[in-house]
Amino acid sequence: xxxxxxxxxxxxxxxxxxxxxxxxxxxxxxxxxxxxxxxxxxxxxxxxxxxxxxxxxxxxxxxxxxxxxxxxxxxxxxxxxxxxxxxxxxxxxxxxxxxxxxxxxxxxxxxxxxxxxxxxxxxxxxxxxxxxxxxxxxxxxxxxxxxxxxxxxxxxxxxxxxxxxxxxxxxxxxxxxxxxxxxxxxxxxxxxxxxxxxxxxxxxxxxxxxxxxxxxxxxxxxxxxxxxxxxxxxxxxxxxxxxxxxxxxxxxxxxxxxxxxxxxxxxxxxxxxxxxxxxxxxxxxxxxxxxxxxxxxxxxxxxxxxxxxxxxxxxxxxxxxxxxxxxxxxxxxxxxxxxxxxxxxxxxxxxxxxxxxxxxxxxxxxxxxxxxxxxxxxxxxxxxxxxxxxxxxxxxxxxxxxxxxxxxxxxxxxxxxxxxxxxxxxxxxxxxxxxxxxxx
Amino acid sequence: xxxxxxxxxxxxxxxxxxxxxxxxxxxxxxxxxxxxxxxxxxxxxxxxxxxxxxxxxxxxxxxxxxxxxxxxxxxxxxxxxxxxxxxxxxxxxxxxxxxxxxxxxxxxxxxxxxxxxxxxxxxxxxxxxxxxxxxxxxxxxxxxxxxxxxxxxxxxxxxxxxxxxxxxxxxxxxxxxxxxxxxxxxxxxxxxxxxxxxxxxxxxxxxxxxxxxxxxxxxxxxxxxxxxxxxxxxxxxxxxxxxxxxxxxxxxxxxxxxxxxxxxxxxxxxxxxxxxxxxxxxxxxxxxxxxxxxxxxxxxxxxxxxxxxxxxxxxxxxxxxxxxxxxxxxx
Ligand SMILES: [Zn+2]
Numbered sequence: 001x002x003x004x005x006x007x008x009x010x011x012x013x014x015x016x017x018x019x020x021x022x023x024x025x026x027x028x029x030x031x032x033x034x035x036x037x038x039x040x041x042x043x044x045x046x047x048x049x050x051x052x053x054x055x056x057x058x059x060x061x062x063x064x065x066x067x068x069x070x071x072x073x074x075x076x077x078x079x080x081x082x083x084x085x086x087x088x089x090x091x092x093x094x095x096x097x098x099x100x101x102x103x104x105x106x107x108x109x110x111x112x113x114x115x116x117x118x119x120x121x122x123x124x125x126x127x128x129x130x131x132x133x134x135x136x137x138x139x140x141x142x143x144x145x146x147x148x149x150x151x152x153x154x155x156x157x158x159x160x161x162x163x164x165x166x167x168x169x170x171x172x173x174x175x176x177x178x179x180x181x182x183x184x185x186x187x188x189x190x191x192x193x194x195x196x197x198x199x200x201x202x203x204x205x206x207x208x209x210x211x212x213x214x215x216x217x218x219x220x221x222x223x224x225x226x227x228x229x230x231x232x233x234x235x236x237x238x239x240x241x242x243x244x245x246x247x248x249x250x251x252x253x254x255x256x257x258x259x260x261x262x263x264x265x266x267x268x269x270x271x272x273x274x275x276x277x278x279x280x281x282x283x284x285x286x287x288x289x290x291x292x293x294x295x296x297x298x299x300x301x302x303x304x305x306x307x308x309x310x311x312x313x314x315x316x317x318x319x320x321x322x323x324x325x326x327x328x329x330x331x332x333x334x335x336x337x338x339x340x341x342x343x344x345x346x347x348x349x350x351x352x353x354x355x356x357x358x359x360x361x362x363x364x365x366x367x368x369x370x371x372x373x374x375x376x377x378x379x380x381x382x383x384x385x386x387x388x389x390x391x392x393x394x395x396x397x398x399x400x401x402x403x404x405x406x407x408x409x410x411x412x413x414x415x416x417x418x419x420x421x422x423x424x425x426x427x428x429x430x431x432x433x434x435x436x437x438x439x440x
Numbered sequence: 441x442x443x444x445x446x447x448x449x450x451x452x453x454x455x456x457x458x459x460x461x462x463x464x465x466x467x468x469x470x471x472x473x474x475x476x477x478x479x480x481x482x483x484x485x486x487x488x489x490x491x492x493x494x495x496x497x498x499x500x501x502x503x504x505x506x507x508x509x510x511x512x513x514x515x516x517x518x519x520x521x522x523x524x525x526x527x528x529x530x531x532x533x534x535x536x537x538x539x540x541x542x543x544x545x546x547x548x549x550x551x552x553x554x555x556x557x558x559x560x561x562x563x564x565x566x567x568x569x570x571x572x573x574x575x576x577x578x579x580x581x582x583x584x585x586x587x588x589x590x591x592x593x594x595x596x597x598x599x600x601x602x603x604x605x606x607x608x609x610x611x612x613x614x615x616x617x618x619x620x621x622x623x624x625x626x627x628x629x630x631x632x633x634x635x636x637x638x639x640x641x642x643x644x645x646x647x648x649x650x651x652x653x654x655x656x657x658x659x660x661x662x663x664x665x666x667x668x669x670x671x672x673x674x675x676x677x678x679x680x681x682x683x684x685x686x687x688x689x690x691x692x693x694x695x696x697x698x699x700x701x702x703x704x705x706x707x708x709x710x711x712x713x714x715x716x717x718x719x720x721x722x723x724x725x726x727x728x729x730x731x732x733x734x735x736x737x738x739x740x741x742x743x744x745x746x747x748x749x750x751x752x753x754x755x756x757x758x759x760x761x762x763x764x765x766x767x768x769x770x771x
Contacts, residue, residue, distance in 0.1 A: 200548055203571075317553050
């Protein structure tokens, strides 16, 4: 049992007001001015912004099946390093997370690891094959209490199956998170279809392949009165469709990745597969539209789509390389760079798009809570004035496929408190929270 | 110029220089002893991940005429599906001290990857990558076009570009590395390039390309053209609905006997080029392929000269170049 108490002194809460935070017994015991340490370990936080622990709705932990790429332990350690206290683990493991037994296994691995809460996402269809619904009810009722379902990596492209899934998850207040990619329009696709793909002779991945599915799914969600979540929105057209749907009252939420907020398909000219990702990097116009969409609330959350791969999966020619980038340890910095420093949003909004709303969408009740007395002590302290050069070899993730290698990015996580335990302290990875201390 | 990956990387001066040297190399090909000592003791590896007997033989001939030691490395089977093979192969070649690598690969960008990855240090020559680039093909086409104009107006090929020439590239631009490399090179050299293609076989996003685009071959041929370059079309494309049938394709975009007759009746000086191998009866009729307008065999001959020139420029320094009297230039 950890009786450790911490006094976070002089933190800037959501960038709005300076206060001390006393952390005790896994909760925020007090917030106020001039709180006495009284035996607590003091964490000096002058100049640091305090946010609620980040929640990622879109993480690939790779376990079971690809432990060479990542494990629940390394993935959640990376999450902690990035300021996260909860991650939603995508279902495309091997075997696929389409049964209660498997989601409980992943959930339990997360508990054992102790770096962050792991909330498994259940597959919508058996084996992600897009043919039969998976054990949605059993996964919802399991100890993992799954509320988010996704075939991510693949699109639920069968319209009837998508309709049924949207309807069925209502039983559990669940949500279907759609990876919007019309498969026939993207057969063999390698990169965004446009002027760069024309030059490079790489098979094009048209924006319409994403937008057509989103248009269909918001209409389906409206028709059956269900919640739908759109994973990794990447185009200006998608933003416009979602904005239109929200105006019509459709219960749709949308996510954007950090890399789609920063990078464009111009990077592909190097043919370096570190830039190969699904959905592909788009154009400068798309990037601007995505940033604006976060600012005006059309896009609700930032999800990392953290997708670690072993080195050899990227050390080859473009066409054979795996798709995906790591993101957990850089997400907050990229959000700071692209949204805060461009004046589009403040730190309170960062808390909303990276903690509060992700937790609400995934129905994680004890995460994404306000920084207030009596709340779980899930807190991240970020130094917004810091600058760091990205060195993937120093990341906690097993993945070295960060697209920001050698780039200088702003902001650094100085501390992460996960249910009162510092998983990151003084800017360094610390220790996991001991399982015995967990009340859950 | 460290590597030759794409014609897009060439400056006008470099392009003209490569063509000028190729002219000199062509002269070597007419001698009784068709050999220069330029690359004696150097090793060139022809690394072919994709079958192409024509291109390999052309490179091999070029290398041998420059007295290089030649290693043919057919990486057949170690295909795109086993991705690490490119790195492993490259490191093997580095370990045996290859002085230059000629690479043909089915994946766009593989030569660029090889050149920029740090796996090897020697010059990389792109012998065709996926649907991206085929720079030596474009150079040999430019050489052929330069000769064609020289024959018409008597101006020397040496030092000249293609300013004022009008060239139509006809066919499957979308999947054509030949078309892409020609677009950049011919326009760099000042030619006016028209792409003629069914809309299904034009890439999306070519608004910025320095070309005119037409869907109708007949409309394109209504203009004066110095050359028509027919692009190879794969019959299988019709199964992916790029066009309804090979018959319809041939009728609308093929260089048919009727279209050939039209050129003849106009007395046009239009030359016919094709990168080969030809699909006779599909994109080009036998009548057109075998007509006096056809420069297809000149293209094959020029391919060797251009490849000699490229190898020579990439593999020798200025001092060595001075030692070859045939290649000394006044500039
Ligand atoms: Zn996805």
